[in-house]
Amino acid sequence: MGWTRKVSNRIAKRLTMEGSPYTAGQISHGIEIFLLNLINAAVLLLAAWLLGIFPETLCFALILFLHRVITGGVHLKNPWTCLIAGLLIMLGGGYLVKHVPLLPPAAAYALILLAFGTAFVIYYRHAPAAHSYVNYQPSVRQTSRKIAFSLLGCACFLSLVLVEFSYRLAITYTLAVFLQSLLLHPVAFRLVARLEKTFSKGW
């Protein structure tokens, strides 16, 4: 049992009252989700601040999170590896955004269109990602797809507009959406499964 589950089970037991409409399992599940997001966000922001990439990482993480909440994506089996992978991805994104070279507008537009084109194809084929434990209702899947494509359209439009006004923000938006689409691709799922297998053997 993971440490986050132990902690959330303990808190849920204390919170659950007699006659409550919710089970301890429901409350514990909600607490664990909340706890993981809180810890990930706190560690990420602290690390970003220490590395001097706070605003870039914050913007990158917020955009990626917004898209991820709707489409889901690859997941890890352990909260610690999840924390490390999340940190590496977000900090890497923030670092890339900070050090991205200034491209001529035509090249920037081409890059944005290429990234969003790829993201659109991946979203079309694989969004939203399946849950590890439960099956979503088809109506929910359809609604998620509609929201995901609306978000993608808005993100593409905003990125193209922002090239002239805030180049770095345009690249942040593009990179975050592109990365989230890659995390939806079956190759990412296979890669993560293989890595987890390798690490579990090694440890």
Next chain:
Amino acid sequence: MKKLVKLSCGFFASLSALNLAGILKVGVFYEPLPPEQRDKLA
């Protein structure tokens, strides 16, 4: 205090329900075990 506990329980249970329904996939890079399996293990 009782009201606060009730509110917190409602918040966490809603978070869990939204996640399981697929409306908000809030489990960043790790998906916790769903309530039914937790209740079974407990």
